[in-house]
Amino acid sequence: MAKGPVLFDLDEDAGPRPSVAEAPPVLDAVVAAPQGQAMQIAARLAARKPSMLSRLFWALLTTLIGALISITAWSFVTDLIARYPVLGWAMTVLIGAFLLVLALMSLRELAAFGRLARLDGLHHDAGQALANDDLKTARGVTDRLVALYKGREDTRWGRDRLAELRGDQLDAAGLLGLAEAELLGPLDVAASREVEAAARQVATVTALVPIALADVAAALTSNLRMIRRIAEVYGGRSGFFGSWRLTRAVLSHLVATGAVAVGDDMLEPILGGSLLGKLSRRFGEGLVNGALTARVGVAAIEVCRPLPFVSAKPPKVRGIIKRSLGGLFGSTKEG
Numbered sequence: 001m002a003k004g005p006v007l008f009d010l011d012e013d014a015g016p017r018p019s020v021a022e023a024p025p026v027l028d029a030v031v032a033a034p035q036g037q038a039m040q041i042a043a044r045l046a047a048r049k050p051s052m053l054s055r056l057f058w059a060l061l062t063t064l065i066g067a068l069i070s071i072t073a074w075s076f077v078t079d080l081i082a083r084y085p086v087l088g089w090a091m092t093v094l095i096g097a098f099l100l101v102l103a104l105m106s107l108r109e110l111a112a113f114g115r116l117a118r119l120d121g122l123h124h125d126a127g128q129a130l131a132n133d134d135l136k137t138a139r140g141v142t143d144r145l146v147a148l149y150k151g152r153e154d155t156r157w158g159r160d161r162l163a164e165l166r167g168d169q170l171d172a173a174g175l176l177g178l179a180e181a182e183l184l185g186p187l188d189v190a191a192s193r194e195v196e197a198a199a200r201q202v203a204t205v206t207a208l209v210p211i212a213l214a215d216v217a218a219a220l221t222s223n224l225r226m227i228r229r230i231a232e233v234y235g236g237r238s239g240f241f242g243s244w245r246l247t248r249a250v251l252s253h254l255v256a257t258g259a260v261a262v263g264d265d266m267l268e269p270i271l272g273g274s275l276l277g278k279l280s281r282r283f284g285e286g287l288v289n290g291a292l293t294a295r296v297g298v299a300a301i302e303v304c305r306p307l308p309f310v311s312a313k314p315p316k317v318r319g320i321i322k323r324s325l326g327g328l329f330g331s332t333k334e335g
Contacts, residue, residue, distance in 0.1 A: 112242040118148065119236045122306040129172045130310065138172035142179045145306060148235050149183060158182035177311035184234075184307060191233045191304075192315050195297030196324035198226035199290040203325055207286025219289055223247065226293070227300045234304045250300050287325055294320040 073095060081088030122144055129137040146162065149155040162182045169175035202222045206215040227250060228243040238246060295317050302314065 112238040138175045199294040199324040202293040203286040203290025206289045231304045
């Protein structure tokens with residue numbers, strides 16, 4: 001057996017040796033673009049309609065727990081009165097005060113539903129007046145709108161201007177457009193700021209919090225708070241149940257229309273192209289969740305606004321994204 005190195009002669013006909021520089025580049029692993037999973041999960045959770053069996057279960061469970069608590073409290077108080085009359089009556093007064101507060105909270109929730117129904121009625125009647133060019137109905141809507149904002153100092157100047165100029169309007173579109181410009185213009189700006197703040201908050205939290213489901217809870221909480229504040233801006237201050245119902249209505253519409261999705265095209269105003277694919281996965285998810293929150297906010301403005309958009313331009317999702325999420329970068333693109 002031969003010892004030492006073995007040499008192999010290469011035939012010249014085999015061609016030139018391959019060069020490392022000529023080797024094809026190694027393609028990077030294809031990473032799926034962020035899809036805003038936290039917002040999509042939160043939207044589907046809020047929009048999900050419970051089944052009849054689930055509603056029956058929770059209704060029976062609530063009734064059973066309420067009955068057990070009531071019987072236990074009654075037995076406790078009666079026994080306490082029999083053994084220690086002073087403590088028993090003190091506990092009775094405490095329970096009575098609790099029930100009174102509970103009744104007041106229930107009345108407040110009912111009043112909140114009434115305010116939301118009032119906004120919805122104004123929106124519906126204004127739409128009918130515009131569709132039929134009904135000046136009489138438009139005047140009635142304008143009177144109700146003035147009454148809605150009568151006690152608000154931030155609409156005082158607009159109400160005075162509307163009272164001064166409304167007599168010159170001879171058609172429904174002109175009158176409602178005037179009411180929109182004088183009364184709802186400042187409120188539209190305030191509502192857009194609420195959307196921008198919520199989008200920025202959701203983007204920051206979901207980008208920095210790596211805990212599973214924590215970003216979903218943060219997104220759902222922020223959107224619930226945003227929709228509640230938008231309703232308050234337009235005069236529909238709602239309670240907890242009213243806010244939850246309004247949030248479900250907005251998110252159900254977005255889920256049904258497939259609007260709970262976003263891509264590079266929506267983030268292009270702040271990212272300038274395909275930069276989203278070059279960001280870290282977590283930071284990209286935060287931006288997409290913020291963009292989806294902006295879309296939810298625009299839908300909430302359309303739902304809570306007492307008038308449809310007549311002469312004013314509705315807020316654009318891209319514009320809100322640019323103003324709210326553009327601050328996460330050094331500068332934003334102009335245009």
